[in-house]
Amino acid sequence: MSFLLVHVAPGDPLIALAGEHGDPAYYAEMRQRFGLDQSLPTQLATYAGRLAQGDLGFSYVQGRSAATVIMERVPATLLLTGTALLLAIFAALPLAALAGRRPHGARDVGISALALGFYSAPVFWIGQMAILGIALKLDLVPVQGMTAAGSDARGLARTLDIARHLALPALVLASQEVAVLIRLTRSGVLDELARDHVRTARAKGVGEFAVLVRHALPRALLPVVTVIGARVGHLAAGAAVVEIVFGWPGTGRLMFSSLQTRDTPVLLGLFLVVALFVVLANLVTDLMYAAIDPRVRLR
Amino acid sequence: MPPLIRESGSAELAPSAPLPRVTRREPPKWRAVLSLPNGRLGFGLAATLLALALLAPLLAPADPFALTAAPLLPPSFAHLMGTDGIGRDLFSAVLFGARTSLLVAGGVTLVAFCCGAVIGMAAGFRGGLLDDALMRVTDLFQVLPRFFLVVVVIALFGPGLDRVVLTLGLTSWPVLARVMRGEVLAMRDLDFVVAARATGASGARIIWRQLLPNTLASAAVLLGLLFGQVLLLDASLGFLGLGDPNVLSWGMLAGQAQGFLRVAWWLALFPGLAIALAVLGVNLLADAWAAVLGGQASDRVEAGGRRRPARAM
Numbered sequence: 163m164s165f166l167l168v169h170v171a172p173g174d175p176l177i178a179l180a181g182e183h184g185d186p187a188y189y190a191e192m193r194q195r196f197g198l199d200q201s202l203p204t205q206l207a208t209y210a211g212r213l214a215q216g217d218l219g220f221s222y223v224q225g226r227s228a229a230t231v232i233m234e235r236v237p238a239t240l241l242l243t244g245t246a247l248l249l250a251i252f253a254a255l256p257l258a259a260l261a262g263r264r265p266h267g268a269r270d271v272g273i274s275a276l277a278l279g280f281y282s283a284p285v286f287w288i289g290q291m292a293i294l295g296i297a298l299k300l301d302l303v304p305v306q307g308m309t310a311a312g313s314d315a316r317g318l319a320r321t322l323d324i325a326r327h328l329a330l331p332a333l334v335l336a337s338q339e340v341a342v343l344i345r346l347t348r349s350g351v352l353d354e355l356a357r358d359h360v361r362t363a364r365a366k367g368v369g370e371f372a373v374l375v376r377h378a379l380p381r382a383l384l385p386v387v388t389v390i391g392a393r394v395g396h397l398a399a400g401a402a403v404v405e406i407v408f409g410w411p412g413t414g415r416l417m418f419s420s421l422q423t424r425d426t427p428v429l430l431g432l433f434l435v436v437a438l439f440v441v442l443a444n445l446v447t448d449l450m451y452a453a454i455d456p457r458v459r460l461r
Numbered sequence: 462m463p464p465l466i467r468e469s470g471s472a473e474l475a476p477s478a479p480l481p482r483v484t485r486r487e488p489p490k491w492r493a494v495l496s497l498p499n500g501r502l503g504f505g506l507a508a509t510l511l512a513l514a515l516l517a518p519l520l521a522p523a524d525p526f527a528l529t530a531a532p533l534l535p536p537s538f539a540h541l542m543g544t545d546g547i548g549r550d551l552f553s554a555v556l557f558g559a560r561t562s563l564l565v566a567g568g569v570t571l572v573a574f575c576c577g578a579v580i581g582m583a584a585g586f587r588g589g590l591l592d593d594a595l596m597r598v599t600d601l602f603q604v605l606p607r608f609f610l611v612v613v614v615i616a617l618f619g620p621g622l623d624r625v626v627l628t629l630g631l632t633s634w635p636v637l638a639r640v641m642r643g644e645v646l647a648m649r650d651l652d653f654v655v656a657a658r659a660t661g662a663s664g665a666r667i668i669w670r671q672l673l674p675n676t677l678a679s680a681a682v683l684l685g686l687l688f689g690q691v692l693l694l695d696a697s698l699g700f701l702g703l704g705d706p707n708v709l710s711w712g713m714l715a716g717q718a719q720g721f722l723r724v725a726w727w728l729a730l731f732p733g734l735a736i737a738l739a740v741l742g743v744n745l746l747a748d749a750w751a752a753v754l755g756g757q758a759s760d761r762v763e764a765g766g767r768r769r770p771a772r773a774m
Contacts, residue, residue: 278748282689282741284696286715287733294726392603399608403697407719417609418701421616429616433609440604 228431232413236435238308239412241324243401245332247390250339255383258344259374262351262382273344280341285400289334289407297330306409331408338400339393346389350382384455391447395440490678493753500749506742514559521553525709536727543727545717551728554709555735561710562739565626566691570684572630573637578680580634581641582668586649595638603635608694615703622705625698629691637683644676678754685747689740696736711736 261273280288297304308327354360355378363377402414409415413432420428494500513520522541523529526549534544542551584595607629614628615621645668648654657667698704699712700719711732718728 278741278744279737282693282744283737284693284700284712284715284733284740286697286700286719287729287737290715290718290722290729290733293722294729395604395606395608398606399694399697402608403700406701417612421612421701421703424616426613426616429613433606433613436606436609437604440606444604 228427231428232416232431232435235411235413235416238410239398239401239405239414242328242331242335242405242410242412243397245328246335246401247339247397249332249336250343251390253336254340254343254347255379257340258347258382259351259379261344262348262355262378263370263374265352270348274348277341277344277348280337281345285334285338286403286407288337289331289404292330292334293407308411327410331404331410334407335397335400335404339397342389342393343386346386347379347382350385351378354378354382384451387454388447388451391443391445394443395436398436398439490750490753494746494749497749497752499745500753503742503745503747503749506738507746510559510739510742511563513556514563517556517560521550521556523550523553525549525553525557535725542731543725545714545721545725545728551714551731554714555711555731557709558711558714558732559735559739561622561704561708562692562695562736565622565629565695565710566688568622568626569629569633569691570688572626573633573687574680574684576631577634577637578641578673578676581638582645582672582676584638585642585645586664586668586672588646592642596642599635599638602632605632607632608697611694611698612701612703615698620703620705622708625695625704629694633687633691637680637687640679640683641676644679645672648672648675682747682751682754685743685750689743689747692736692740692743 257273257277261270264270304327308324351374355373360373360377363373368377398413401412402417404410405412405414406418413435417429417432419425420432495504528547529540529544529550532544532547534540536543540550540552542555545551545554580595580599584592584599610632611625611628614624618624648671654667654671657671662670695704695710696712696715699710699714700716702713702716704710704713706713714732715729715736718725718732721728
């Protein structure tokens, strides 16, 4: 994980994008967003004027380029969201397959109810309850931060320290994605199990487990791939809230402190970076979809 | 020969009426929704929430802003959910918070429905260049990170419920527009529309009288899910302290609880629980409604009008 951190941080192409080509993009975003909102045209004009002078490229508070300030925080958020997404995928697939195998059976009802519960609960509440139940009562994992206070551990010790701090926030963030992925994959598995190729496989004498894992699940996963791309914006929003609950030093906490200090350039920059990530993720998943599904041809 | 009316046995026309009215399907669907266990539970939760919000001034034991007791009292009969850091009654605050949450979620759903219906139906009905252009705009809006957008708007213009509702409403319609477009495309060349056109009805009239009523059922599923999403989004905003500081909301209460997490568990438990139950209620209702619509309609809704599944947005 720290290896990843080191390699993502310096010289990321996003810095160049947000710093040098940021202004026209900001313009487009602004026009599109506020052009619909006629009640605030004067503010918009002033704001666009300031933008034209390049005023927004710098953090008011820190006196540095907003892009630099943001990019310092991106690795921590990527670590959190990446871990959560992986956890969610590895937890959701077996659960969804189990649930879809015998619809309306006891397992299905239990798993579906669990998914709906996580889908409905606000992520900060799950976080707070996790802190109350797991971290404070059982004293299993640390509650706040990314490293132990005052720790100057290096190498493996530092990795372990980060992992211990990462566990709970990643699980909490994953709970939201698990819920969505279970709901989607389950209905996909249900559809696939009713299809001809599954009936053929069963008729050939393929075991139930192999039918599920080899024949139904892979095809059910096709829509899941795209949905992961579509979830990136949501994941980032969830991460922002989770970071504040757990004091994780990523972009969410930066957003929170920038809100309190009214550091608008940083907030705008954050919006742009998230929007960029969402667009990229959608692009990547669309391409992946086309690559794994021969029925989809890119025009 | 009277024009054929889709999914309706009563094809008779009053001689004076130039256009057939689309009548509702025979057994009312809400009864079918209530026959499902999740539909009943969802309806119960949603109805309770609505009742609590409406009756908040009557039910609340105290003014939610009044200092009624010692600070940080744990839940008791006098204070069902305990008191907060300066001695205000949390139960009363949660009751009044329900009003804010419903108001915001209802407003956003309404705005999103208006935008989505107009754009989706115009695109589906007219087709051609307009369709292409509107769908590109829809693509653009679909990838906007709504949460961060609201954060920016509030940072620029200060906190307030009106801008939260407008911003979320004006950006939450793409999935709805896709579904409406898909429905209209599927219906555009059916006999009852062709018949209406033959009687000289204008496009707007056909959309309003023929197409809109027939898309409402599948739109309702999405609107229910959207309502739940907005409850959660609004709660997150309140949690970050981005709501109106003078209006109680569940998210704001949960945000205040963060500082007392080690000493007063009840402050975190109850507002969050209220949000979870409310969202659960509308999600259950939406699921039951989708199950009742069944088959094709719910498939289209789930696919968001194309291959990308919509539920996850």
